[in-house]
Amino acid sequence: MLIHSLYIYDRLGNCLYQKDWFRPRKTNSDVEDQKLMYGMYYSLRAFCKTISPIPGCAGFSSYSTKKYKLSYFETLSGYKFILTTDPGAGDLKEVFQYLYGTIFVENVTMSPRFVPGGSLDGNAPFVEGVDKFIRSAFSVRP
Amino acid sequence: QRTGETAYAKMEKVNAELFLFTYGALVSQLLQDLNDVTEVNTQIEKMGFNIGTRLIEEFLAKSGVSGCKSFEETGETIARVACKMFLGVTGYTRNWSADKQTFSLVIDENPLCEFVEIPEHAHGLLYSNIICGVIRGALEALQLIVQVRVLKDVLRDDETNEFEVKLIQVNEEQFFGDDD
Numbered sequence: 001m002l003i004h005s006l007y008i009y010d011r012l013g014n015c016l017y018q019k020d021w022f023r024p025r026k027t028n029s030d031v032e033d034q035k036l037m038y039g040m041y042y043s044l045r046a047f048c049k050t051i052s053p054i055p056g057c058a059g060f061s062s063y064s065t066k067k068y069k070l071s072y073f074e075t076l077s078g079y080k081f082i083l084t085t086d087p088g089a090g091d092l093k094e095v096f097q098y099l100y101g102t103i104f105v106e107n108v109t110m111s112p113r114f115v116p117g118g119s120l121d122g123n124a125p126f127v128e129g130v131d132k133f134i135r136s137a138f139s140v141r142p
Numbered sequence: 143q144r145t146g147e148t149a150y151a152k153m154e155k156v157n158a159e160l161f162l163f164t165y166g167a168l169v170s171q172l173l174q175d176l177n178d179v180t181e182v183n184t185q186i187e188k189m190g191f192n193i194g195t196r197l198i199e200e201f202l203a204k205s206g207v208s209g210c211k212s213f214e215e216t217g218e219t220i221a222r223v224a225c226k227m228f229l230g231v232t233g234y235t236r237n238w239s240a241d242k243q244t245f246s247l248v249i250d251e252n253p254l255c256e257f258v259e260i261p262e263h264a265h266g267l268l269y270s271n272i273i274c275g276v277i278r279g280a281l282e283a284l285q286l287i288v289q290v291r292v293l294k295d296v297l298r299d300d301e302t303n304e305f306e307v308k309l310i311q312v313n314e315e316q317f318f319g320d321d322d
Contacts, residue, residue: 011283077198077283101203104165109199116195 003138004068004084006130010117011078013038016108017120019130021140041072041082076101085138088126090106095137101131143246146226149205153227155242162256165272173264183268190275191282198280201227203259213309214238217245220237220277228276229253243309246293247277260297274305285313 003009008017015034028032045059062071064087071089073081073096081096107126108114120126172182203225210216221233225247233249252270268274268299274290281288287310307311 075199076202076287079199098256105199105203114196 001089001138002086002142003140004086006134007034007037007059007080007082008120009038009082012117013042014117016118017130021129021134022142025074037082041080041093065132071096074102079104086142098133099130100136103133145205146223146232147206149223149227151229152204155197158253158256159232162254162258165254166258169267173267179264179266182264183266183271186272187278190272190277191279192275193272194276194279194281195283197228197276198283201280212242213286214242214245214313216281217246217247217307221247224280225249244306247305247307249273249303249305252296255295255297255303258297268295270295270303270305271296277305277307287311287313 003021004023006018006021007015009015015031015038018030018034042061049057053059059074059140060072062069064070066087069085069087069089071083071085071092073083073093079100081099083092083095085092101126107123107129108120111123111126114123169182169186171268172185173179176182176185201224205227207219207223217235217238225231225233229249231249231251233247235245235247237244237246239245252273254270254273260268260269269287270292274292277290278288289306289308289310291306292304293306294302294304296303304317
């Protein structure tokens, strides 16, 4: 599986962390890119809820195109994790569980230095933990 | 119940005495500094709130519970899973109001209160108020706005520890993006 990018948002839609592993085309502005991703997720989820025949539908967990797959995971407390990969990727539930349950909780929410809503770029144990884990679970080159 | 046991097994343990004395020292220091029992109660509740907003993440990550469908289920989960996970004891709920929005959480043996006596001059101190804060903080992260207060406290010569949890409202998710 080839990993493209990871986005992490909090309950209020602040982008806490974003990293690209494989991304040939750069955007002009990271902030703009993060906003677009959140807007896309938000609208798509609202749309899924509206058209779902099952009442109380929670949204979507992934979608694929010919070129890439976007997988989505949300915790009950509202943290949102988005991973984009190659379209052949399977169910990433366990990847998300590990990212959240182990790397995120232990290095972010249990860290006294974490300010809710603040960027995680300065949190070295977290950044390194994510990178190490992603590189072990995915390939970063096509 | 079983979920609570499994989650408890996964938790890192700290020495209970060390924890109790640290908390005890903290409360007595607050009493000295603030010199006002009501203010101390407020402060430890606030501390609990901040703990709760973080603790909920560890709870969700390690307990493996999925979303509760009703507030009743939430109450049971707090009593059976969360109490076991973080306090090492199992609590239970009672006195559910008819609309299922208010209940009492009972913790018969609150480990927090061991070795503690409330001195005369600190009458009215809610030593376990931190737990109220933790519950409020944790539930707020789940969009449940609650009010929690101490109903009974063994330190005030009641026969058990009882907290009243009252659901005020359930927040809807809002979109906090830019308008553009």
